Amino acid sequence: MVAKIKSGKSLTGALNYNENKVKQGKAVLIAAAGYPKDPADLSFNDKLFRLTDLASMNQRSKTNTVHVSLNFPNGEYLTDETLRGIAGDYLEGIGFKTQPYLVYRHEDAGHPHIHIVTTNIKRDGERISLHYLGQNESEKSRKAIEIKYGLTKAEQQPKIKADFKAHIDLAEYGKAETKRTITNILGFTLRAYKFTSVPELNAVLQQYNIQADRGTKDSRMYARDGLVYWITDKQGNKLGVPIKASTIYGKPTLKTLEEKFRLNEQLRKPFKAAIIKILDEVLAKPQTKRSFQQALYDRGIRCFLRQNDEGCIYGATFIDQKNKVVFNGSDLGKAYSANLLSARFLPEPPYKAAGQQHDHDMLNDNANSQVTVGIDELMEVLFAPEQEDLAALNKFKKKKRKGLNL
Incomplete structure (x- = not known):
């Protein structure tokens, strides 16, 4: 079993990601622990408000979202009952036993996996520390679960990963909701590729029929560092209406991108x-x-x-x-x-x-076929804090401090 943890600031975004998969027929809600209703009877607001109510208990903490994926090798068939047990045991192992959570079984890749959405804010407002959670508690919990349920160990999975394939669909205007299409593609490209400018990003996005647009240099949007994203045809012509960067999950605004530009300068060398x-x-x-x-x-x-x-x-x-x-x-x-x-x-x-x-x-x-990527990349894109990014960022910050004589 491979466990990936992603922390964030948007419970709505994490929930929307999974609920959109449900609407597309690519995921099923199989558990809702800590909720007063059965999973089938929960509305979107029921699912969201249970988590946001807890998050509101600690207004100082900006990070209040925990989005976990538990991944199993192809051929390791697990029933929903078993997956519910694994999810519960895993969360207990990382210190989230009393937290409400939602479990989704996903069917959008070539291997079995589930997503868990919860919050790290307790009822009394105390925050569950996420510091080194993936390296420490998650690893201990993962290994215990592999033994308890007789699962393939994560260390044995590299030989299997090469056979896993998933795909990112190219944007096709009108085929699916524009915002969801752009969000899915950006979720992959922003994490997978290392670019240092908007034109370089657009070279990547062009492969998927997406374009990042700052507007003309004399426009108000450009002057205010605004950014929107378009779906295009294969000739690069813009279609439909643009989507504001600030409304997309992860908020890939110009300010966010500029932070990534500086980091990528180090990572691509x-x-x-x-x-x-x-x-x-x-x-x-x-x-x-x-x-x-x-x-x-x-x-x-x-x-x-x-x-x-x-x-x-x-x-x-x-x-x-x-x-x-x-x-x-x-x-x-x-x-x-x-x-x-x-x-x-x-x-x-x-x-x-x-x-x-x-x-x-x-x-x-x-432009006329699906772009294929390894599932290992896709999992990192969506759910894993990139350790190399953090190491490079720390190195970059140290150099900056030295230059400032701090």
Whole structure:
């Protein structure tokens, strides 16, 4: 069994995530402990207010939401009764025995798993400490449960994880609720990819038919550091109405993104040299713009070249799909900036003109298919505090303090 804990500030957001899965037929509420009604009789407000009433007992604590996923290997079939027992034993083991909680069995991935939503605020207003909860109490509880229920041990699961597959659907306007679609895609991309600017983020989101938009530079939204998200078609045209960043679960506002930009500056550094090596190998041969993009695509790197109306390239962004890191060309070095790359490209042969659309479609084949990711990544995206992020952030803060002579 693999346990993942995510703490947060929005009980509504955590509950909405699971309830939306229920509406889609991808999850079922199997337990509601500490509630006066049976699970089937609970309304959304019944589920929410029981938790928010407790959270309101401690107004000083901003973190009041605990969202847990317990994951089991494929083939380990467990009944709802067993899953309820496991959920209860796990929460007791981490000190949440008296807390009300909701348990959802999810069926949206290739392996059995449940989600638990609860709060760390007790009836008397005392806060249950979440400090090192995942490393200490969770590990002890997890190991005890594996023995009690005869489950596959987490240490034995890496061999199994490679067979687990899940997918993130591309955004398709009108197919599902716009806000929910954008939230699901952002939930993955913001945690999985390491980018350092809005244009770099958009290079990632473009693969999923989503765009982050600050507005024009002379707009009020831009002046106030506003941010909205759009669903687009595969040509990048905006569709429907935008969704404000502040209304999305996790609040991916510009302020939040800028904090992530600084962190990602540190996290992506180890992968820079490998990308430069691949670029040098590809550029060792004469390339047209399209052959350059295709050669990189074959090596696992997506190259986005931004052009103006006259066809002049003014920006280049590279996405290492294996390591999920994003670099602007100029950040890799002057030789990989848009201007110098453009100067190196040979003209496109005339006889390829008719096939250009085919080449474009091939390079953007994700626009017509599902983007596949390992379930291990997806679990980390949705439920795991990234230890490497925290380590890098601490290192970054120490450097900053030293620079300030603190």
